[in-house]
């Protein structure tokens with residue numbers, strides 16, 4: 001789907017820095033293109049709008065309903081200029097996004113960041129294993145055209161800044177070429 005303002009997905013294992021990068025990106029894009037971009041933290045939206053049918057008691061998270069999530073997002077996707085921050089992506093229609101940013105981080109960084117956020121040990125282990133076994137990486141590359149995927153390491157503040165600059169450059173270019 002081509003839209004004047006690109007739809008952007010920021011994905012990766014929890015703790016890789018999706019929320020941080022999304023906010024920086026939205027902040028900058030809002031200054032450059034006022035009113036044209038909206039950030040959705042999908043985990044929060046799923047809880048707020050109850051886009052789930054079951055609650056996973058072991059991990060204390062909702063088991064989101066893919067159809068409910070897609071139905072809720074569809075009208076906004078059609079308008080373009082949506083930035084979505086979410087740790088899963090295989091259920092989104094293939095033509096929804098113009099740019100996908102996949103964040104990676106080392107096990108040590110993910111561990112430290114999730115410990116700091118008070119995640120239970122079980123949830124941390126699951127996420128670290130997911131990163132080791134490339135779960136989100138494989139999901140992204142199996143679900144979308146590789147030409148729209150940007151894979152970035154997000155271990156340091158300098159890398160985060162470089163990731164932001166690279167993403168902005170690609171988004172600006174995309175806007176000009178549309």
Ligand SMILES: Nc1ncnc2c1ncn2[C@@H]1O[C@H](COP(=O)(O)OP(=O)(O)OP(=O)(O)O)[C@@H](O)[C@H]1O
Pocket residue numbers: 012013014015016017018019020021087113154155156157158159160
């Ligand atoms: N590149 C980085 N360098 C240093 N610290 C970082 C970096 N990326 C993220 N952090 C820090 O790691 C923590 C987790 O980051 P963030 O919440 O953005 O991750 P997330 O991928 O959105 O996680 P979740 O999916 O659980 O919401 C935050 O305290 C953030 O400041």
